[in-house]
Amino acid sequence: MSSSRFVLFLLLSLAPFSFSHQKAQIQETFHECLSNIQTPNTFFTPNDTNFTQILKSRAINLKFRTPSTPKPDAIFTPLNETHIQTAVICAKKLGIHLRTRSGGHDYEGLSYTSVMGRPFVVIDLSKMQDVNVDLADNSVWAETGATIDRLVQIMNTGFPELGLKKEDCFEMSWIESVMHIMEYPKIVPPSVLLERKPSFLNYFKAKSDFVREVIPESGLEGMWKIMLEYGSPLMIWNPYGGIMSKIPESSIPFPHRNGVLFKVQYVSAWMDPAMEDKHVSEIRKVYDYMTTYVTKSPREAYVNYRDLDIGMNGKSDDSWGFKYFKDNFHTLRKIKTKFDYSNFFSHEQSIPLID
Ligand SMILES: *[C@@H]1O[C@H](CO)[C@@H](O)[C@H](O)[C@H]1NC(C)=O
Ligand SMILES: *[C@@H]1O[C@H](CO)[C@@H](O)[C@H](O)[C@H]1NC(C)=O
Ligand SMILES: *[C@@H]1O[C@H](CO)[C@@H](O)[C@H](O)[C@H]1NC(C)=O
Numbered sequence: 001m002s003s004s005r006f007v008l009f010l011l012l013s014l015a016p017f018s019f020s021h022q023k024a025q026i027q028e029t030f031h032e033c034l035s036n037i038q039t040p041n042t043f044f045t046p047n048d049t050n051f052t053q054i055l056k057s058r059a060i061n062l063k064f065r066t067p068s069t070p071k072p073d074a075i076f077t078p079l080n081e082t083h084i085q086t087a088v089i090c091a092k093k094l095g096i097h098l099r100t101r102s103g104g105h106d107y108e109g110l111s112y113t114s115v116m117g118r119p120f121v122v123i124d125l126s127k128m129q130d131v132n133v134d135l136a137d138n139s140v141w142a143e144t145g146a147t148i149d150r151l152v153q154i155m156n157t158g159f160p161e162l163g164l165k166k167e168d169c170f171e172m173s174w175i176e177s178v179m180h181i182m183e184y185p186k187i188v189p190p191s192v193l194l195e196r197k198p199s200f201l202n203y204f205k206a207k208s209d210f211v212r213e214v215i216p217e218s219g220l221e222g223m224w225k226i227m228l229e230y231g232s233p234l235m236i237w238n239p240y241g242g243i244m245s246k247i248p249e250s251s252i253p254f255p256h257r258n259g260v261l262f263k264v265q266y267v268s269a270w271m272d273p274a275m276e277d278k279h280v281s282e283i284r285k286v287y288d289y290m291t292t293y294v295t296k297s298p299r300e301a302y303v304n305y306r307d308l309d310i311g312m313n314g315k316s317d318d319s320w321g322f323k324y325f326k327d328n329f330h331t332l333r334k335i336k337t338k339f340d341y342s343n344f345f346s347h348e349q350s351i352p353l354i355d
Contacts, residue, residue, distance in 0.1 A: 026073045026096055026119055033090035034076065037083050042127075044075045051075065055112060058101060058126060064109035072099065072112065072122040079127050087123050096121055102144040103129070105171075133158070138241030204269040205233075205280050207287050208305040209294040210240075212259050219293045226289050230282040233268035255326035256300055264294070265305055284309065298322040303349075312348040320349060 027045045034043065044051045054075055059065050078084045091098045097120040101111035114120050125145035131154050132141045142150075148169050155164045172180060175190045184192065215223075227235070240260040249255045256263065268283040270276065287309075291299070301310055303324040311320030321329040329351075336343075336351040343353055 023073045023119060026094075026121065029094050030074060030076075030090060030096055030121060033094060034086060037086045039079060039083075042077045042079060042083070044077070045073065046071065054124065054126075055122075058103075058124075059109060059112055061107065061109055064113050069109075069113050070115070070117075073119050075122045075124050077124045077127045084123065084125075084128075091121065098123055101125060103147040104144075138245065202269045202271055203273060203276060203279075204267055205283050206268075206305050207266045207283060207307045207309065208302040209264040209266075209287070209290055210256050210300040210302075211237075211261050211264060211294050213293070214261065215293045222289065223286075226286055230286070232270075232279060233266045233283045233286055235286075236265040236267070238263045238265070249326065250328060250331070253325050253328050253332060254303075255328050256302070260300075263302060264290070265302070298326065300324075300326065306349065308348055313346070313350065313352055318352055321351070324349075 031043055041050075044054055046052075054077065055071065056065055063069075076083075076087050078087060088098070090096070097114075097116075097118050099111050099114065099120050100123045102125045106112075112122050112124075125143070127145060128143040129146040129150050130141075130143045131146055131150055133154065134140070148171055149166060152164055152166050152169060155162065170180065178193070179188065179190055227233075239262050240256070244260070245258040247257055249257050266283050266286060268279040270279050294300075298319065299310075301307060301320075301323040310323055311317065318329075321332075325332060332351045333354050337354045341353065343350075
């Protein structure tokens, strides 16, 4: 949540500093200060039976679960943002050192232990785990304490038919997701990308579409059928929305924005060159099947999934240009004509001059 993030920023920047507090004093004064927002079961000291269980609940590195690991003098588990703000203000006022713990990685355990030798209190955000799905706004806000379990739960409430299990989800950084999509085994480090070599070579043909209206179930049924029959191509759907929708269509050449639900990439790949005709004809048939369910007039396409099937200079009209760029195609042609009137830079789908 943005305001939780703001609080975290505050936590980092306040840097309260005092060694004078003894354990009991910290527990007492902090508890006292929080008293005006006290809700039951949000404040725990080592005397409480639940203290250890809460402390360990998200201490997933065994290195930091030993008896000698420095422990907080208290754990506060806020239920809402007001509670967090109050805790931060109290800690600042009392000079209490805070650690905050949410739902993410913490390889050195700095959110729940300390090697600095000073007493500290943990603000554990594990009870702040609302996930709000706003379909109208195409947004999901996950509170900072939410973990993947919670997201899986939402998926299973909204889309039980997908049968999503926790084991199907992997928490990973962006670069790890790149490695995952490229099907590198987990042990391969991202530095392999610096070799700038493709991970494998094959023969392939790709096409693309954009979808602006929900595909009815009957459409999906037919899609499964044809794909299962051919065993190819594979389809990748990239969700759109969010900031993509807010940027005006004409601001840069890429026009597939407001109203696009997702992009479809079709890819057919093969290793035996003799199989080319079969695969290319199959991907075209799947593409034909999808005509009913995707954008029309123009049938939009993604320029970086280059596809000569949709037309090319000298061999067809220029409707392919509108598929890639919609009305920006006019502007691109004006620019092209102004700066490269001899058409020096040209290829099958380079921007044509204005006639
Ligand atoms: C304390 O632990 C008990 C037993 O595990 C559990 O039922 C209870 O909900 C816990 N209380 C809090 C505040 O976490
Ligand atoms: C909590 O435990 C400490 C010893 O660890 C003890 O001195 C203190 O009195 C206890 N507090 C309460 C409220 O039981
Ligand atoms: C948070 O909970 C307290 C009760 O403990 C309530 O008074 C307060 O209005 C709540 N704040 C928000 C932002 O929900």
